[in-house]
Amino acid sequence: MSVIRISNLHKAYGSKSVLRGIDLTVEAGQIIGYIGPNGAGKSTTIRILAGLDKGYTGNVEVLGFDVKKNPLEVKKRIGYIPEAAEIYEVLTPKEFYELVGGLQDLPWEITKKRAERLQEYLDLKYSKDQRIDTFSKGMKQKVLLISGLLHDPDLIFLDEPLAGLDANSVIRVKDLLQQLTERGKTIFYSSHIMEVVEKISDRIILLNDGKVVANGTFAEINAQAHSGSLENLFSQLTGGSMARTDFDFTADE
Amino acid sequence: MLVSLLNPVWRRLGADPKAIRLILSAKLKIDDRAGMMMGQRQKKKKGMEYLTYVFISLFGTCLVYLFILMEHTATAVGLGFSMWVCYIGLMLITEMSENLFDQRDLYVLLSRPINDLTLSISRILHIAVFASKFGLCLGTPSFIYLLVAVGPWAAFVYFLLSILTIIITMTGTLVFYLVLLRRVESSKVKKIVGYFQIVATFIFFIAYQLPSLMGDVQALEGLELVGQPMGFSFPGLWVGGLFEAMTTSSASVLAYAQGLLALLAAGGGLWYYVDQSQGYADRLLQLRHGGTEEAPEQNMTGGAPVGRSPVRDFLAEWLTRPNQERMSFRFHWNVMLRDMTFKQRTYPTLVYLPVILGITIFRDVFKGEEEFSIGDGMMLTLLYFLLWLLIIPLGQTKVSEDYRASWIFKATANSYPGRINYGQFMAVLGMFYLPMAVLVYTAVLIYWGPSHWIDVLMAMGTTLLFGLVYSQLDQALPFSRSKEDSKFENIGPFLLVGVLGTLFGFGHWGLQHISYLLPAVTVVVWAILLTWVWYMRRGEDLGAAAGAK
Numbered sequence: 001m002s003v004i005r006i007s008n009l010h011k012a013y014g015s016k017s018v019l020r021g022i023d024l025t026v027e028a029g030q031i032i033g034y035i036g037p038n039g040a041g042k043s044t045t046i047r048i049l050a051g052l053d054k055g056y057t058g059n060v061e062v063l064g065f066d067v068k069k070n071p072l073e074v075k076k077r078i079g080y081i082p083e084a085a086e087i088y089e090v091l092t093p094k095e096f097y098e099l100v101g102g103l104q105d106l107p108w109e110i111t112k113k114r115a116e117r118l119q120e121y122l123d124l125k126y127s128k129d130q131r132i133d134t135f136s137k138g139m140k141q142k143v144l145l146i147s148g149l150l151h152d153p154d155l156i157f158l159d160e161p162l163a164g165l166d167a168n169s170v171i172r173v174k175d176l177l178q179q180l181t182e183r184g185k186t187i188f189y190s191s192h193i194m195e196v197v198e199k200i201s202d203r204i205i206l207l208n209d210g211k212v213v214a215n216g217t218f219a220e221i222n223a224q225a226h227s228g229s230l231e232n233l234f235s236q237l238t239g240g241s242m243a244r245t246d247f248d249f250t251a252d253e
Numbered sequence: 254m255l256v257s258l259l260n261p262v263w264r265r266l267g268a269d270p271k272a273i274r275l276i277l278s279a280k281l282k283i284d285d286r287a288g289m290m291m292g293q294r295q296k297k298k299k300g301m302e303y304l305t306y307v308f309i310s311l312f313g314t315c316l317v318y319l320f321i322l323m324e325h326t327a328t329a330v331g332l333g334f335s336m337w338v339c340y341i342g343l344m345l346i347t348e349m350s351e352n353l354f355d356q357r358d359l360y361v362l363l364s365r366p367i368n369d370l371t372l373s374i375s376r377i378l379h380i381a382v383f384a385s386k387f388g389l390c391l392g393t394p395s396f397i398y399l400l401v402a403v404g405p406w407a408a409f410v411y412f413l414l415s416i417l418t419i420i421i422t423m424t425g426t427l428v429f430y431l432v433l434l435r436r437v438e439s440s441k442v443k444k445i446v447g448y449f450q451i452v453a454t455f456i457f458f459i460a461y462q463l464p465s466l467m468g469d470v471q472a473l474e475g476l477e478l479v480g481q482p483m484g485f486s487f488p489g490l491w492v493g494g495l496f497e498a499m500t501t502s503s504a505s506v507l508a509y510a511q512g513l514l515a516l517l518a519a520g521g522g523l524w525y526y527v528d529q530s531q532g533y534a535d536r537l538l539q540l541r542h543g544g545t546e547e548a549p550e551q552n553m554t555g556g557a558p559v560g561r562s563p564v565r566d567f568l569a570e571w572l573t574r575p576n577q578e579r580m581s582f583r584f585h586w587n588v589m590l591r592d593m594t595f596k597q598r599t600y601p602t603l604v605y606l607p608v609i610l611g612i613t614i615f616r617d618v619f620k621g622e623e624e625f626s627i628g629d630g631m632m633l634t635l636l637y638f639l640l641w642l643l644i645i646p647l648g649q650t651k652v653s654e655d656y657r658a659s660w661i662f663k664a665t666a667n668s669y670p671g672r673i674n675y676g677q678f679m680a681v682l683g684m685f686y687l688p689m690a691v692l693v694y695t696a697v698l699i700y701w702g703p704s705h706w707i708d709v710l711m712a713m714g715t716t717l718l719f720g721l722v723y724s725q726l727d728q729a730l731p732f733s734r735s736k737e738d739s740k741f742e743n744i745g746p747f748l749l750v751g752v753l754g755t756l757f758g759f760g761h762w763g764l765q766h767i768s769y770l771l772p773a774v775t776v777v778v779w780a781i782l783l784t785w786v787w788y789m790r791r792g793e794d795l796g797a798a799a800g801a802k
Binding site for chain 1: 583
């Protein structure tokens with residue numbers, strides 16, 4: 001069953017074209033690594049899929065709903081964790097979960113129970129009544145991650161979910177994502193950490209300059225390009241080049 | 254370009270002129286631009302800014318009245334500049350404090366090879382640009398008056414003294430902050446500044462009302478402060494002394510002394526500011542660490558438990574149903590109680606009307622026309638004043654320094670926006686309206702008599718109804734608007750409801766004189782109110798949560 005269907009998706013900011021005709025289908029129960037260089041349009045795609053940006057052309061369906069026509073139905077069923085999101089720092093995590101759970105029409109008892117379990121799993125510890133403004137970047141990221149999972153969404157969009165996390169936390173989040181797919185959830189995430197993307201993604205979609213330039217399992221993509229690692233593959237397909245050893249930016253001065 | 258003219262001075266002082274120009278240019282651009290949210294630009298803030306300047310110019314025009322009213326021009330100049338000192342000083346405190354403690358300076362500017370002096374000069378120039386805009390609006394009417402009525406020399410001196418007044422005000426304010434930064438524990442500075450801003454705004458508002466009393470105080474006509482011992486009491490009057498010394502040949506010794514004091518205040522203030530700028534960066538860094546995980550214990554709102562509030566929980570249970578309504582109530586209550594921006598913008602405005610009321614009574618008593626102050630007019634004014642206690646905080650629940658965090662309301666399903674609005678309304682009602690309503694209603698029933706219960710009921714229904722109308726008109730998400738985004742369409746609903754509510758108050762006065770009409774209209778108002786509340790709260794039964802099994 002397809003949980004995401006995108007056809008001929010175009011998006012522009014003023015005269016600058018960001019997405020140039022994306023066609024994509026994603027099946028349920030997969031972890032999709034959505035990668036690409038800075039400015040390729042990853043966050044824009046995720047915002048559109050999450051029903052936050054209606055200024056596009058083309059057809060976008062999420063979980064069977066047209067995102068433009070039924071954003072509310074989509075938002076009920078998805079989880080969205082944006083990149084470097086702002087958060088109500090004057091609240092405690094519990095109060096923030098209460099807010100998000102309430103917005104998702106979730107009874108407080110369930111919100112509380114799920115938040116506690118997720119906090120324990122992600123090893124998020126803080127003293128009682130501690131406000132988010134006292135948290136480190138990684139702790140805030142965990143609060144965001146938990147808030148996006150509280151309503152047990154079928155499809156989860158994560159924009160750079162590993163940013164700011166320490167090595168142990170990265171391992172826990174990776175495990176969590178895998179467990180979610182075992183429960184039939186679909187994960188659609190963007191990341192710049194190629195090593196992680198290569199290891200945990202069932203499928204990798206590479207975006208460059210607003211177009212999909214590769215789409216498949218790592219083995220499938222690698223079979224075409226023979227790059228050996230996702231990092232090399234990324235560099236090859238996005239027009240980057242390996243570091244030059246003779247580069248000296250002060251040359252000819 | 255004007256700043257570049259002083260490049261030799263900056264260089265001589267040991268600062269980097271190029272860096273000063275670059276920093277100033279960047280800061281002015283930042284001032285001019287609104288923020289981003291969810292990848293989209295917030296609306297421009299120009300409209301409101303121009304409106305503010307129009308109001309300040311009107312205030313400046315009122316100051317001309319001082320020259321017309323008073324025989325002693327130097328005292329008029331001194332009093333006018335005293336108003337400047339209050340006005341600009343408090344504008345600096347209320348609007349520019351964040352600029353002084355801008356943490357971005359730490360990473361963007363202080364990580365570059367610039368010294369403390371360069372940063373300090375660019376900061377004071379930035380503030381000078383801000384203050385000069387107000388100075389221009391305040392001073393132009395008086396300048397024109399002096400040019401026409403007194404002569405070009407007096408006008409030219411007035412122009413020079415305007416610059417001096419701005420310097421005195423700026424350095425006075427900045428020195429206050431520098432002392433605060435050096436003497437007070439880092440973790441407490443922001444809190445102290447926040448509360449100081451609240452008090453300062455309150456004082457500013459009272460000072461702003463004083464010119465309205467001038468028309469009634471004829472005693473000002475022969476008042477002479479400059480050149481007298483009282484002329485030493487306030488910096489604005491020192492500048493008046495300098496005006497006297499520069500424009501007349503008969504200035505007294507005291508006037509010369511006051512003029513000298515003004516020059517010393519400006520020069521001394523600048524010297525102290527430059528002298529104290531050393532080490533500013535270190536203190537800013539400490540201030541930054543006052544808000545991170547490195548100081549978790551200090552940041553627990555002074556150790557007070559933040560999660561528990563019996564009043565909030567009691568009211569939440571009493572006024573709202575579980576889930577969305579209660580969540581919204583608790584969320585708004587918590588943020589209103591903790592967000593410094595909200596406090597700074599809301600608390601002072603809540604005293605505006607009592608101050609106007611106080612001034613009205615004072616004027617009535619002064620003129621021997623206190624009939625209004627003790628009559629039904631005052632009773633209705635008090636009853637309808639409660640409307641402002643609803644719509645002022647309601648309006649501010651749309652605004653926040655943390656406005657970017659409201660992405661959560663866009664990203665979640667939020668199937669019942671009416672319930673969120675209801676929770677928001679009730680939180681404001683519980684925190685601001687209820688306590689004052691109990692006081693006002695009790696006072697009315699005791700002072701004017703229990704027979705006025707119908708007036709209380711009518712006014713209560715009307716104020717709540719107009720509060721709901723306002724809530725409906727301004728549909729912005731909770732705390733989703735940047736405080737810079739004060740464009741006219743944002744305050745439009747506020748003005749509309751404020752005016753309509755006041756008109757309804759007059760209507761109420763009219764209804765008192767027609768038998769049976771007041772009870773009938775009261776029934777209609779309450780019927781509309783209750784229907785509206787039902788409509789807001791309607792929806793499917795609870796427990797329809799996605800993912801709730």
